[in-house]
Amino acid sequence: MAFFSLEHTSGPRHSSFASSLIGLRTRAVASWQRHRAERALEGLSYDTLKDIGFPSVDMANDDTTAR
Numbered sequence: 429m430a431f432f433s434l435e436h437t438s439g440p441r442h443s444s445f446a447s448s449l450i451g452l453r454t455r456a457v458a459s460w461q462r463h464r465a466e467r468a469l470e471g472l473s474y475d476t477l478k479d480i481g482f483p484s485v486d487m488a489n490d491d492t493t494a495r
Contacts, residue, residue: 469482
């Protein structure tokens with residue numbers, strides 16, 4: 429059985445409040461990066477999107493047209 433103690437950790441200890449703030453900041457940064465990537469894709473032409481393999485609207489609704 430192994431015994432671990434916080435006294436011997438090398439990293440800094442954060443309170444739960446500080447950890448939640450760090451997690452909130454990380455999620456906010458990731459959300460902003462996704463938003464920027466979506467805006468960049470929206471600015472591309474249809475031909476460019478087709479060239480890079482982005483799915484078209486027709487492909488997304490393919491199952492409804494077969495009925």
